[in-house]
Amino acid sequence: MRILDKYILKKFLSSFALVLVLLLPIAIAIDVSEKIDRFLRNVDLTVGDIIKDYYVHFVVIFGNTFMPLALFIAVIFFTSKIAGNTEVIAIHSAKISFTRFLKPYFIGATIVTFIALGMNHFVVPKSNKTYNHFIKTYLKKKNYSQNVTTNVNLQLGPDEYIYLKSYNSNTNQGYKFSYEKFDGIKLKYKLMSENIRWVEKDTTFRLNTYKQRFLLEDRDSINVGIKLDTLLNFRPKDLINVDDLAKEMTSFELKKYIVQAENRGINNLNTYLVELYKRTSLPISTYILTFIAVCLAAKKRRGGMGINLAIGITLMFIYVFFLKIAEVLGAGAETNALVMVWLPNIFFGILAIYLYLRNAKN
Template identity: 55%
Template sequence: MKILDWYILKRYLVTFLFTLLILIPIAVAIDIAEKIDKFLRDENLTFYEVAVDYYVNFIIYYANTFMPLALFIGVILFTSRLANNTEIVAVNGSQVSFTRFLFPYFMGATIVCFVALSMNHFFVPTSSKVRKAFEKKYLKKKKYADKSIKEFSLQLNDSTYVYLQRFDLKRNSGYNFSTEIYDGIQLKQQLTADNINWKEKDSVFKLYNWKIRKIFKDRDSIFSGTSLDTTFAFTPKDFNYKNILAQEMRSPELIKFIEISKSRGAKNLNVYLVELYKRTSLPVACYILTLIAVALAYKKKRGGIGLNLALGISVMFVYVFFLKVAEVLGGVAGANALLNVWVPNMVFGAYAIYLYINGRK
């Protein structure tokens, strides 16, 4: 059986890579056709920057995106060919069970899953950061972040809170600023300012028309002034937490960011949780998609490979649809992000088990 295992595993990986290498050039060709005028318009843009900074990272991103589709189509094509050539009939005649027949397929799925996990958690976010920086500089005039924020509150630790009525992210200035320090539920100190400016060169905030109120048991002390340079345990980047692109953060950075945001009282972090959870759920889906593809193509049909391929693409379309709906629902405030991200795998996992039971018969 070892010879058959290696044969299936080899064809599994080769067909998967072949399918992926077909999809990637198509995506690159379509993207070049859409953006060629923008590339030629900028005189300072070099071919090296387009090829290395953009398209190398473009290929990394879309290779990772197309991986489940390429895997599914590749397994269906290869297994359908085995069925049409009656090779599976010979395997069954050798008293090889359907479960044992699946072993090399799951070995291949494990390899692809490991690669996908590594890419999702570490390589793709780093690649996306370079690609999106290129897009921001040469392809898109608008910034990803909003120009300003309104009614912003931030919890720095268990006792310190910050509030801003408005902050302009472009000018790094805001107004109606206050920070309060509590001892339990008792207010101990309050600092307010009419205006606040961030001086990036010195890494300090400049407060205008500021006032400090310190509260003691029997009296209050109030100090005020026209301007004051001071530091806080935050920068303007912390004001923009809602607009940070989660796709550009590696998983350790994303986990740390979520923990810090929770400690600071951020209300809805589901968008970031969805991004974090799907980096694991999509690679794990390799096992589910492999089982479904083998079960659909295991038996020889009158329609041959074309019928199996049509069935497979239909199933894949439904899976992708469920996946996108789950991501949207998971990003809504109050939703269970973990459950929503894994629901498509649960539903199609149940479908895969149903096909597996029928396949054993």
């Protein structure tokens, strides 16, 4: 690695770290000002608990969220600075091509990308779980309806279906439960109960006031009882519609959940697929945003660094805007989640190629 590569790579990583370190305290200060009254209302909360169970994970989650923005601003900042000092002109005068000039940026982007991939797939989901639990426990108003899902229908397999009138995720109890097993289109077995409860210790479901109906060739057989512990092919998390559920699972857990849900006949899993694909597409955008930033800032402009930062930040917000639209559209049942998640990267990738070719010719 040349001295030039080491110089640019050092500037790349140090500027990125500096911008990230500057952004996070601002985010924390804003968050503290918004939530300080709710912290104080919970007398059992200590400062240590707030830092350990909330703000440590807040830094992990929002640091990961700010990473592309921090990288983009950092690259524009230090590249504009060396361009303003005519260092880029000196580099080109030494017969170093623009493509060769991009090498240390590529190395830096690769380092950040691998860090972001590890964070997105494994670290952030675990932080989300603790972070969301803290919010639900201490910061949200206790509302019974928030924890109750009504009219739950779930297909467990090709011929197995369950239905619940309502399910409470806090107590892990459901009401008006029924389970049906078919042979083709013919009903073979039905199990009903007034109440169903998940028993974590035994990993079984406990049915209270139940009725079993076996449909035989020549007759029906009916059994009734007060209590029945049984194994069923689903878990409590399959019964609740929680937007944060996908964000709280690591990628291996999320893939496993998607496969199980597909086997149970659940049709629209795009919300989970969007979350899974986004964990890879966002880190890969590091390369695209880096090359756009270098192409914008590598030339000395009238107006200096301010013009470059204004153009760059505008492009960054356009990217974030398209990303959010793509996520919403990708969650729809009739769309291809993979295509929608990668669409912003495709468009901005084309822009990066155009800017690169224009700079490479000069």
